[in-house]
Amino acid sequence: MKKSIIYVGLLVFISGCWDRYEIEERANILGIAIDIAEEEDMKDEPNVSHRQGEFPEGYEQNSVKITAQISLPGKIKLGPEGGGGEGSQKTSWTLETVGHTVKDAMANLQQQLAEKLYLGHVQIIVISEEIAKRGVEEINDYFRRSPEVRRTAWMIVNGGDAKKVLEAAPPVENVSSLYLSNTLDNAVRFGKLPREYLGKYWINLSSEGIDPVLPAVQVINNDRLLIEGVAYFKEDKMIGKISPIESGVFMGMRGKTPGGYSIPMTLPNENGVFMVKATTQKPKINLRMENGKPDAEIKVTVDATVEEEVDSNQLKAPMIEKLEKETMKKANQIASELIEKLQSDGSDIFGIGARIRAKYASYWDREVKSDERWAEIYKEMDIRVDYDINITDTGMEWK
Amino acid sequence: MNKQRDKVTNLQLSFIVISTMIGVSLLSLTRFIVEYSGSGAPFATLVGIVIGLIGIVGLVLVGKRFPTKTIIGYNEIILGKSFGRMMSVFIILLFIILAGLETRQYAEAIKGSILSETPIQVAIIAMILLCMTTSYQSVATFAYIHFFYVPLILIPILLILVFAFRDAEMYHVTPFLGHEPSIKEFINGALVLPQALGNFLVIAMVIPFMKEPMKSMKGAVWGYLIAGLIIFIVVTMTVAVFGDKEIMQMFWPTLILGRMIQVPTEILSRIDAILLISWIYAVFTTLLSYYFIIVRGICELFRFHHYRLISVLAAPIVFIIAILPDDIFHMYDYILLVTKFALLPLLVYPFMLLVVAAIRRKKGHE
Numbered sequence: 204m205k206k207s208i209i210y211v212g213l214l215v216f217i218s219g220c221w222d223r224y225e226i227e228e229r230a231n232i233l234g235i236a237i238d239i240a241e242e243e244d245m246k247d248e249p250n251v252s253h254r255q256g257e258f259p260e261g262y263e264q265n266s267v268k269i270t271a272q273i274s275l276p277g278k279i280k281l282g283p284e285g286g287g288g289e290g291s292q293k294t295s296w297t298l299e300t301v302g303h304t305v306k307d308a309m310a311n312l313q314q315q316l317a318e319k320l321y322l323g324h325v326q327i328i329v330i331s332e333e334i335a336k337r338g339v340e341e342i343n344d345y346f347r348r349s350p351e352v353r354r355t356a357w358m359i360v361n362g363g364d365a366k367k368v369l370e371a372a373p374p375v376e377n378v379s380s381l382y383l384s385n386t387l388d389n390a391v392r393f394g395k396l397p398r399e400y401l402g403k404y405w406i407n408l409s410s411e412g413i414d415p416v417l418p419a420v421q422v423i424n425n426d427r428l429l430i431e432g433v434a435y436f437k438e439d440k441m442i443g444k445i446s447p448i449e450s451g452v453f454m455g456m457r458g459k460t461p462g463g464y465s466i467p468m469t470l471p472n473e474n475g476v477f478m479v480k481a482t483t484q485k486p487k488i489n490l491r492m493e494n495g496k497p498d499a500e501i502k503v504t505v506d507a508t509v510e511e512e513v514d515s516n517q518l519k520a521p522m523i524e525k526l527e528k529e530t531m532k533k534a535n536q537i538a539s540e541l542i543e544k545l546q547s548d549g550s551d552i553f554g555i556g557a558r559i560r561a562k563y564a565s566y567w568d569r570e571v572k573s574d575e576r577w578a579e580i581y582k583e584m585d586i587r588v589d590y591d592i593n594i595t596d597t598g599m600e601w602k
Numbered sequence: 603m604n605k606q607r608d609k610v611t612n613l614q615l616s617f618i619v620i621s622t623m624i625g626v627s628l629l630s631l632t633r634f635i636v637e638y639s640g641s642g643a644p645f646a647t648l649v650g651i652v653i654g655l656i657g658i659v660g661l662v663l664v665g666k667r668f669p670t671k672t673i674i675g676y677n678e679i680i681l682g683k684s685f686g687r688m689m690s691v692f693i694i695l696l697f698i699i700l701a702g703l704e705t706r707q708y709a710e711a712i713k714g715s716i717l718s719e720t721p722i723q724v725a726i727i728a729m730i731l732l733c734m735t736t737s738y739q740s741v742a743t744f745a746y747i748h749f750f751y752v753p754l755i756l757i758p759i760l761l762i763l764v765f766a767f768r769d770a771e772m773y774h775v776t777p778f779l780g781h782e783p784s785i786k787e788f789i790n791g792a793l794v795l796p797q798a799l800g801n802f803l804v805i806a807m808v809i810p811f812m813k814e815p816m817k818s819m820k821g822a823v824w825g826y827l828i829a830g831l832i833i834f835i836v837v838t839m840t841v842a843v844f845g846d847k848e849i850m851q852m853f854w855p856t857l858i859l860g861r862m863i864q865v866p867t868e869i870l871s872r873i874d875a876i877l878l879i880s881w882i883y884a885v886f887t888t889l890l891s892y893y894f895i896i897v898r899g900i901c902e903l904f905r906f907h908h909y910r911l912i913s914v915l916a917a918p919i920v921f922i923i924a925i926l927p928d929d930i931f932h933m934y935d936y937i938l939l940v941t942k943f944a945l946l947p948l949l950v951y952p953f954m955l956l957v958v959a960a961i962r963r964k965k966g967h968e
Contacts, residue, residue, distance in 0.1 A: 410845040557774075
C-alpha cells in the first residue's frame with residue numbers, strides 16, 4: 204500500500220509530463236531568416252497578438268518578415284526513401300510570415316501550424332543587411348530570452364534578402380540549414396571565419412570597448428553559400444563588410460587562429476607569382492599611454508607556407524627571405540589600410556578598447572566611461588601593425 | 603541516538619562540506635558578485651572565501667570544545683536554557699526559510715531552462731519529497747549520500763570549465779579590483795560568498811557523530827577549501843568568458859556558460875544538459891543538509907526523537923515558503939535579504955559562543 208502510493212507519486216512528479224512533446228508533435232525550426240517587412244508584406248499581417256492596427260504606437264513601424272525552415276520528423280521523409288537527389292526543397296518546409304517584432308511574427312507563425320514550434324535545433328539565423336544596419340538589439344532579445352536557442356548556433360548577414368539563404372537548396376544534403384551551418388563551422392576550422400557564433404557575438408555586443416562581427420554570406424547559384432568575409436558592427440548596427448582576405452588579416456590581429464587565406468605575391472624585378480598561405484597567426488597587442496592618450500601596436504607572428512609558384516621555378520633560401528620581406532610589406536599594407544577604414548568608421552572589432560579598459564582602468568573610468576566616447580578616442584588613436592612572417596616550408600617541391 | 607552506529611570519518615566530513623556548499627547558488631552566484639564588484643569578481647570571491655573560512659574555523663572550535671554536542675546542545679549549555687533554546691529555534695527557522703527559498707530557486711531555474719510548461723509546484727514537491735524521504739536516515743547514511751554524490755557533482759562541472767577555457771578573454775577579468783573600485787561595493791561583493799555558502803553550518807550537527815571529533819578541523823577546512831576553490835574557478839571562468847556587462851544581463855551565468863561550450867569534434871552538442879543534471883545532484887545534497895539540520899534540530903530541541911514524523915511535518919511548511927514569493931524577482935530579493943541579515947551574522951556566532959563559554963567556564967564533558 205505504502206509503496207504503491209510512492210510509485211504513483213513518482214509517476215506524477217518525476218515524469219515531467221507537462222513538457223512532453225513527442226518528436227512528431229514538434230516543428231523543429233532549423234533556420235530562421237529575418238528581413239525587413241515592406242508595407243506590401245504587412246498587408247497580409249495575420250494579427251494574432253493584437254487587433255488590426257493596435258500594435259503599440261511608435262513601435263509598429265519596425266516590422267520584420269520571418270522565414271522559417273522547418274523539419275517535421277515523421278511528416279516529411281528525411282531518409283533516403285524520400286527519393287534521393289531531390290535536394291532539400293522537398294524535405295523541409297519553408298514558411299514565411301510577418302510581424303511587428305520577432306515574437307509577434309513567431310506568434311503569427313505558430314498560429315498557422317499544428318505542431319509546436321521548437322527552437323532547440325536552430326542552426327542559423329540569417330539577417331539581411333538592411334536589418335543589420337537598422338540595429339540588431341531588438342531582434343536579439345527574443346533569442347536571448349528563449350531557453351531553447353543554442354548559443355552555438357550561427358547568426359549571419361546576407362547581402363540581399365535573408366530568406367534567399369534558406370531557399371538555397373544544396374543537392375548534397377536533405378536540409379539546407381544543416382549544410383549551411385556546416386559550411387560555417389568548417390570555415391572556422393579552416394581559419395576562414397572568426398569563431399564568432401551567436402553566444403560569442405552576444406558577448407562582444409554587450410562588452411564595452413569591443414564591437415562584434417558576423418559572417419557575411421552571399422548565395423551562389425541558388426544552392427550554396429559564398430563566404431563573403433565579415434560584416435563589422437558599431438555597437439548593434441552594421442557598418443560595412445570586409446573582404447575575405449581582409450578578414451583573414453583581421454582574425455590574425457584579434458586572436459590566435461589558423462591562417463586560412465593565401466595571398467598572391469610577386470617579387471620586384473623577378474618573374475612569377477607565389478601563393479603564400481598563412482598556417483598560424485598569433486598576435487600580441489601592446490598598449491601604451493602617452494601624454495594621457497592611448498596608442499596600440501599590434502605585432503602579428505605568422506607562420507606561412509608557399510603553396511604554388513607560377514612562372515618562376517627559383518624558390519631557394521635567398522628568394523624565400525625576399526619573399527618573406529615582400530609578404531610582410533603587403534600584410535602590413537593591407538592591415539594598416541583595414542585599420543584605417545575601421546577607425547574612420549569607429550568600429551573597434553579588435554577589442555583594443557576592452558584591453559585598454561582592462562589595463563588602464565582608471566583612465567577608462569575617468570575619460571572614457573562609455574562606448575560612444577571610446578569610438579571618438581579610437582578614431583584619433585595611433586594604431587600600428589607589425590608583421591613578422593616566417594615561411595616555414597614550400598610543400599613537396601624544392602625548386 | 604544510536605551513537606555506536608553513526609561514525610563519520612574525516613573524509614566524509616569534508617565531502618559533506620563540499621556537497622553542501624556547492625548547491626543551488628552555483629548557477630546565479632556569479633551575477634550577484636559581479637553586480638557589486640564588476641570585473642573584480644574573482645578577487646572578491648577569494649576575499650569572500652577567506653571570510654567564510656573564519657566562520658567555519660569558529661564553528662569547528664566550538665564543536666571541539668563540546669565534542670559530544672550538536673549546536674542545539676551546546677547552545678543550551680553555553681547560553682543558558684531559555685536563551686540558548688531561543689537561538690536554536692532561530693537557527694532552525696532560518697534553515698526552514700532557506701530550504702524553502704532555495705527549493706524555489708532550484709524550481710525557477712528548472713522551469714526557466716528546461717521544463718517551461720510544468721507547473722513550478724511540481725518541481726518543488728518532487729525535490730521536497732526526495733529530501734523528506736532521505737532526511738530521517740542515520741547520520742552515517744547521510745554522510746554516505748554526500749560521499750556518493752560528490753564525484754557526480756564535481757567531474758562534470760570541472761570538465762565544462764576545461765572546455766570553456768577556449769573562449770576566456772584576459773581583458774574580462776582585469777582590473778582585479780573592478781572599475782571605479784570602492785571598498786564598500788567590493789566588500790559587499792565578497793560577502794555574497796559567505797552569504798551563499800554559510801550553509802556549512804551543517805557540520806555543527808555532524809561533528810558529535812564523528813569517529814574522532816577532535817580531529818574534525820582538518821576535514822572541515824579541507825572540504826571548505828576544495829569547495830571554495832571550485833567556486834572560485836567557476837566564478838573566474840564565467841567572468842572570463844562573458845565579461846561583467848554580459849553577466850549582468852543573465853539570471854544564471856553558469857548555465858549559459860554550459861550552453862556556450864562546444865566540445866571539440868562535437869561528440870555532444872548540448873553540454874548544458876550534463877551541467878544541469880550534476881547541478882540537480884548538487885541542489886539535492888544541499889537541500890538534504892538543510893533538511894537534516896531542520897529535522898535533527900527540532901528533534902533534539904524538543905527531545906522528541908521521531909525523525910520520520912518531523913520530516914513529514916516539515917515538508918508542507920517548506921513547501922509553503924517555497925511558493926510564497928510572487929515571482930523570480932521577489933524570490934531573489936527574499937533570498938538576499940535572508941542570507942544577508944540572518945545567515946551572515948551566523949559566521950560570527952561561533953566566536954560569540956566561544957567567548958561566552960570561556961567566561962562562563964563551560965566545557966563539554968568527556
